[in-house]
Amino acid sequence: MSHQAEVAARLRSYIQGSTILSSPLNAGILYNIQDRLKNLAKKDILCQKACDAIFCLIEEYSQKLVSARPWQISHNQEALRWAKETRDKIIEVIKSNAKENCEEIQCIVDLAKKSVPNLCPTQDDYSFRCSSQVLGCSWRAWEHAWNIVSQEINSATDNPLIFPPSMPKEESGSYEDWLKKNPHLCAQAVVSGGNFHGEPVGMVMDYLCIALAEIASISERRIAHLVDPRHNNGLPAFLTKDAGLNSGFMIPQYTAASLVSENKVLSHPATVDSIPTSANTEDHVSMATIAARKCREILKNSTFVVAIEIMVCHQALFFRLLKPGLLAQKIQKMLLEYPIEFHNTNQTGIPFFQEDQVWYPFMNALSQAIQKGKFLQYR
Numbered sequence: 001m002s003h004q005a006e007v008a009a010r011l012r013s014y015i016q017g018s019t020i021l022s023s024p025l026n027a028g029i030l031y032n033i034q035d036r037l038k039n040l041a042k043k044d045i046l047c048q049k050a051c052d053a054i055f056c057l058i059e060e061y062s063q064k065l066v067s068a069r070p071w072q073i074s075h076n077q078e079a080l081r082w083a084k085e086t087r088d089k090i091i092e093v094i095k096s097n098a099k100e101n102c103e104e105i106q107c108i109v110d111l112a113k114k115s116v117p118n119l120c121p122t123q124d125d126y127s128f129r130c131s132s133q134v135l136g137c138s139w140r141a142w143e144h145a146w147n148i149v150s151q152e153i154n155s156a157t158d159n160p161l162i163f164p165p166s167m168p169k170e171e172s173g174s175y176e177d178w179l180k181k182n183p184h185l186c187a188q189a190v191v192s193g194g195n196f197h198g199e200p201v202g203m204v205m206d207y208l209c210i211a212l213a214e215i216a217s218i219s220e221r222r223i224a225h226l227v228d229p230r231h232n233n234g235l236p237a238f239l240t241k242d243a244g245l246n247s248g249f250m251i252p253q254y255t256a257a258s259l260v261s262e263n264k265v266l267s268h269p270a271t272v273d274s275i276p277t278s279a280n281t282e283d284h285v286s287m288a289t290i291a292a293r294k295c296r297e298i299l300k301n302s303t304f305v306v307a308i309e310i311m312v313c314h315q316a317l318f319f320r321l322l323k324p325g326l327l328a329q330k331i332q333k334m335l336l337e338y339p340i341e342f343h344n345t346n347q348t349g350i351p352f353f354q355e356d357q358v359w360y361p362f363m364n365a366l367s368q369a370i371q372k373g374k375f376l377q378y379r
Helices: 002-022 027-042 048-068 077-097 103-114 131-153 175-181 183-189 199-227 250-266 288-319 326-337 360-371 374-378
Strands: 339-342 345-348
Touching (some): 175 183, 199 288, 250 288, 288 360
16 A cells, blocks of 8 residues: 555646546536626626626635545535535526526526536546556556666676686685686686576566556546546536637547557567577577567657646646646646747747647657656655
């Protein structure tokens, strides 16, 4: 459990934005309500004071929610009670301040009724609920690989190995002359063994391939949830305001899915393969270099997938009316200040994407930030 707790603290930071989507008050619907209320106020169907009162109710609810429990709020029955109370007050204000009972007013009331679920979800999807367990396993695999590789790079893996004999204390003269007198000891000092075999490194590289691929796999599932309006609890489809005209984060999710699929192919263990060479003398080889190269490629792919998730979570936070938790605020601050090189110009920070962009400069910048350990200071 200590490993799982540690990996949760170190690696879970980039899904902080994802957890905010589980709020019981549906922010996507509330944004829709706010826009409609503003239009009604302009048309003099609903007074501006009523709009201000409703926005204050939403803000008050947000403050209560964050102060009570900023993480995994979907399991908080008290939060659901606040959400229902806020919804009912919104409906009451709308009905009591409407100057006419038009179709638009009724539509807004119906939307408000849909903004809060009847019951809290009892179980989040595995990609959220089990993230620390999955990442904890990956962390332990990395620890195992670190221990093995550390031993290997500090071990004698040449062939043959030389174990020089010790000259007896009673012998006089030089060590070289003594060896010349005892040539058989020189022959015995040369030992041909199997320390050169790369199996120890090859097997842990294959193991690490699987561990890294799983980090990307569960990350992509969270990305898919965040861009899917059927699962993201009120966020707009593909996290863009004008879906259809803009594809939003649909394409980055394609990229993540493609990289995860490539990782699956690369995760096939190299060390189970062996081609005999040297007239069958070298009849079982480790293929460890192939395993290590695959691992490096999976690490690169997985880093990009996590970078995409950070972008998606960052975008989702801007669509939420709720104030993000302290950790999310720190990450947002870093994202907004992180320099990004784009067409030989420097842009400060990851913005809120109003429309489709060329995504790769942001992915590259975030991927480099992850590789340099920039996010560990925000855990």
